[in-house]
Amino acid sequence: MIQSATDHSMIHPDGDGDSHDQGAGQRFVHVRVLRQDAPGQESYWERHAVPYEANMNVISVLQRIAALARAEDGRQVPPVAWDCNCLEEVCGSCTMLVNGRTRMACTALVDKLLVENPEEIELRPMSKFPVVRDLVVDRSRLFRALERVKAWVPVDGSYDQGPGPRISPEDQEDAYPLSTCMSCGCCLEACPQYTKIEVVRREGEGEEEFAARRKAAFDHGFIGAHAISQAVLFNGHPTGKMIADERLQSLTAIGGIQMCGNAQNCVAVCPKHIPLTRSIARAGRAATVWAIRKIFDR
Amino acid sequence: MSANDSAESFFSRHQFLIYRLFSLSGLIPVGAFLVVHLVTNASVLAGPGTFQSRVDMIHSLGPLLVPIEWAFIFLPMLFHAAVGFAIIAGGLPNVGSYPYVGNVRYTLQRATGMIAFAFIIWHVIQLHWMGAPLGGGKFDPHHASSSAAVALQPIGVTILYAIGVLSAVFHLSNGLWTIGITWGLWTSPAAMRRASWVSVIVGLLLGGAGLGALAGMRSVDVEQARVIEDRMDEVKRMLEGQAPAAEPTVRGPATGSPADSPALPVSSTGA
Numbered sequence: 001m002i003q004s005a006t007d008h009s010m011i012h013p014d015g016d017g018d019s020h021d022q023g024a025g026q027r028f029v030h031v032r033v034l035r036q037d038a039p040g041q042e043s044y045w046e047r048h049a050v051p052y053e054a055n056m057n058v059i060s061v062l063q064r065i066a067a068l069a070r071a072e073d074g075r076q077v078p079p080v081a082w083d084c085n086c087l088e089e090v091c092g093s094c095t096m097l098v099n100g101r102t103r104m105a106c107t108a109l110v111d112k113l114l115v116e117n118p119e120e121i122e123l124r125p126m127s128k129f130p131v132v133r134d135l136v137v138d139r140s141r142l143f144r145a146l147e148r149v150k151a152w153v154p155v156d157g158s159y160d161q162g163p164g165p166r167i168s169p170e171d172q173e174d175a176y177p178l179s180t181c182m183s184c185g186c187c188l189e190a191c192p193q194y195t196k197i198e199v200v201r202r203e204g205e206g207e208e209e210f211a212a213r214r215k216a217a218f219d220h221g222f223i224g225a226h227a228i229s230q231a232v233l234f235n236g237h238p239t240g241k242m243i244a245d246e247r248l249q250s251l252t253a254i255g256g257i258q259m260c261g262n263a264q265n266c267v268a269v270c271p272k273h274i275p276l277t278r279s280i281a282r283a284g285r286a287a288t289v290w291a292i293r294k295i296f297d298r
Numbered sequence: 299m300s301a302n303d304s305a306e307s308f309f310s311r312h313q314f315l316i317y318r319l320f321s322l323s324g325l326i327p328v329g330a331f332l333v334v335h336l337v338t339n340a341s342v343l344a345g346p347g348t349f350q351s352r353v354d355m356i357h358s359l360g361p362l363l364v365p366i367e368w369a370f371i372f373l374p375m376l377f378h379a380a381v382g383f384a385i386i387a388g389g390l391p392n393v394g395s396y397p398y399v400g401n402v403r404y405t406l407q408r409a410t411g412m413i414a415f416a417f418i419i420w421h422v423i424q425l426h427w428m429g430a431p432l433g434g435g436k437f438d439p440h441h442a443s444s445s446a447a448v449a450l451q452p453i454g455v456t457i458l459y460a461i462g463v464l465s466a467v468f469h470l471s472n473g474l475w476t477i478g479i480t481w482g483l484w485t486s487p488a489a490m491r492r493a494s495w496v497s498v499i500v501g502l503l504l505g506g507a508g509l510g511a512l513a514g515m516r517s518v519d520v521e522q523a524r525v526i527e528d529r530m531d532e533v534k535r536m537l538e539g540q541a542p543a544a545e546p547t548v549r550g551p552a553t554g555s556p557a558d559s560p561a562l563p564v565s566s567t568g569a
Contacts, residue, residue: 100395101395101396190392190395190396192389192390192391192392192401192404192405193388193389193390195388195389195390220310252314253313253314254310254311254313255313256313256314257314258313258314258317258318258480259317259388260480261385261389261404262400262403262404262475262476262479262480263398263400263401263403263404263405264398264400264401264404265392265396265398265400265401267487268396268398268400268401269396275487277479277487277490278485278486278487280479281479281482281484281485281486281490282482282485283482284479284480284481284482284485285481285482285483285485286482287314287482288318288481288482289482291314291315291318
């Protein structure tokens, strides 16, 4: 195919210029967004086109869409809603499905996405969590799982307990990658064993009643790779391991580590490259030992 | 309602234990049985006499054979299948969106599990004496090679057997790898990679044994095998102090004498 050299004056060299050109040399990025107006409502596709700029990421595309507040066909539409915060892949809030795969929108660079698919960029909300609006999802279950495994060091008290035990550099090096988890939920989204739990508030149901019912539903579901890895992190910490048995109790309760199907998608999609499958196998070993101890030591 | 609740809470409370027993049952006894079964069958490559003596060894268990079959093969297999189907029903394969090697293995593990289960049901009906009322039960332990050879002769049956055997072999070899992770035997990515190679080698060896057994059964000269088997049967009876002419007391449909034409296709049962 012969490319026309004239059209490429303001376009980066690796794109297929024709499909993005509109009018006099202006190039557009076409975006298809799966929108949803409110929880429980039907979702629908909407097309947007924003002028191409160099070095855009998906967040800046969404910012342009919000500024335009028009769909590609010219209809005035409410801006697409999304979550973001740090814009440097450490806060974990902008997870969405970009071209069908879970990732952080802030590090999804438009130039690279257009190499992948020059026609358009497809944005969808995460499929494993209830949609709040458009690309915003409710990740309460993710945080509830961290509560289930007590993903913290219990040091609360009314007096100074003195300095904690020393941790060897080797242990620090081992634990550090696990501590970089930002609760983005990519591992859960890509996990074939982690399926969506959406609890809808019943008519006339009180706030507390609903919260209790939702918590019970979450507690029957799979805790997920992130929580298993955090349990391993805190069970390896000299102070955190004081409640190691409580964490193992949670890891072997319903929806615990046994739900893992070893697809290992979690480790493949983790933006922080956390060795999640190593954590899962270590937790599996700890659970094996713990279960044997529970049978024979009582 | 309350019965339903208590059943649910039973499985909820013991989910970890049930899943671990599921994992273990895949290796012992079901996986171990598959290894013994395929290696025994592959002995047909050394001739019908060798295979017949292996079968005789198994059948020397006499009245213990049926309880052993149920306790160590059928019941663990049914348990493994029941839990396996529940696990498959709870998952949501996504290999289209995430085509990673691990995810392909995850998906194949489930697919081969279901294929192997369907195959084993058909296989048991076709060859095991329990399948006789359904038009199967073609395997005659006194004429091991020849009866198996006749049953496996149609090319369609052979192809289905190859698919079924290879599914079971993949399921076991890949299962070895996942069992190691589940129980915490190999934990680091490097150890998992090494374990992957072990499961590849185990899979190739077992697949070779399975396909070898299949090819061996197909290449048996039925008439010649019958002669050998009849002679072996005669010797056994003499050793047991029975009259050589006694009516065979096989539980299966030991139809046809050695003189019967064995090349006729066997109807491939109601599967």
